[in-house]
Amino acid sequence: MGVNHKGAGQGAGMDEETRYESPFNSIPPVVLILVFAVIGVEAVLTLAGSGVLPQPGALGWRLDLVERFAVSPVVLDRVVSGADRSLDMLLRFVAYPFVHLGLTHAAFAAVMLLALGKFLGDAWSALSLIVLMLLATLAGAVAHGLFASHPQMPLVGAYPAIYGLIGGFTYVQWLRAGQDGGSRWLAFRLIGVLLGLQLVFGLMFGSIPHWQADVTGFVVGLVASPILGPGGWAHFLSRIRQR
Numbered sequence: 001m002g003v004n005h006k007g008a009g010q011g012a013g014m015d016e017e018t019r020y021e022s023p024f025n026s027i028p029p030v031v032l033i034l035v036f037a038v039i040g041v042e043a044v045l046t047l048a049g050s051g052v053l054p055q056p057g058a059l060g061w062r063l064d065l066v067e068r069f070a071v072s073p074v075v076l077d078r079v080v081s082g083a084d085r086s087l088d089m090l091l092r093f094v095a096y097p098f099v100h101l102g103l104t105h106a107a108f109a110a111v112m113l114l115a116l117g118k119f120l121g122d123a124w125s126a127l128s129l130i131v132l133m134l135l136a137t138l139a140g141a142v143a144h145g146l147f148a149s150h151p152q153m154p155l156v157g158a159y160p161a162i163y164g165l166i167g168g169f170t171y172v173q174w175l176r177a178g179q180d181g182g183s184r185w186l187a188f189r190l191i192g193v194l195l196g197l198q199l200v201f202g203l204m205f206g207s208i209p210h211w212q213a214d215v216t217g218f219v220v221g222l223v224a225s226p227i228l229g230p231g232g233w234a235h236f237l238s239r240i241r242q243r
Helices: 002-019 029-049 058-069 073-081 087-098 103-121 126-147 159-180 184-205 211-228 232-241
Strands: none
Touching: 029 058, 029 087, 029 103, 029 126, 058 087, 073 087, 073 126, 087 126, 087 159, 103 126, 103 159, 126 159, 126 211, 159 184, 159 211, 184 211, 211 232
């Protein structure tokens, strides 16, 4: 009987361990790395801006990083014209998502990355997520460079990549709505809500307008999802034929 009780106790312990699962387990490592990078950079800049770090010039670190890594129409023009295609200049197009304008700006980006990464990570491969975010990041930078209202207006932050993930999320919801017989237009609720909130916050508190980059990131994410998503293009076509 003693052996049986011991075995039962071990079984219960194993069940408890099995039931416990870290919330980060279902989030792709690439998303976690990006989130930790965003949080890490912002933590240093926030501490520097508050005067906690004693290093000389720490109060101006955020502005220095924005000037060094932001994308603007001037930056795009110099690259396209060939006036400056140095590594430092080209690095801006993939580095700007790691620099944010403040703690709230970075915190909301981190939360959105975690939520969307957890949702898409259940079915998408890590490589697909990397490509999706990279395409949205590059496309967002180009769109900002082409359509920003001021030649020096900087683009920083992970939001074009986030909107690329929202494009992937919308694609998944669009497919599910078709399976369930619901309205496919409901799949676009999230992007509509976010753009509406962005407009409201911009009018209330003022911000650097970068909606062109965000919308472009979303469109690129939505268009690329049939190829990058589970099953790829063949899976997408088979679903269309079943309608």
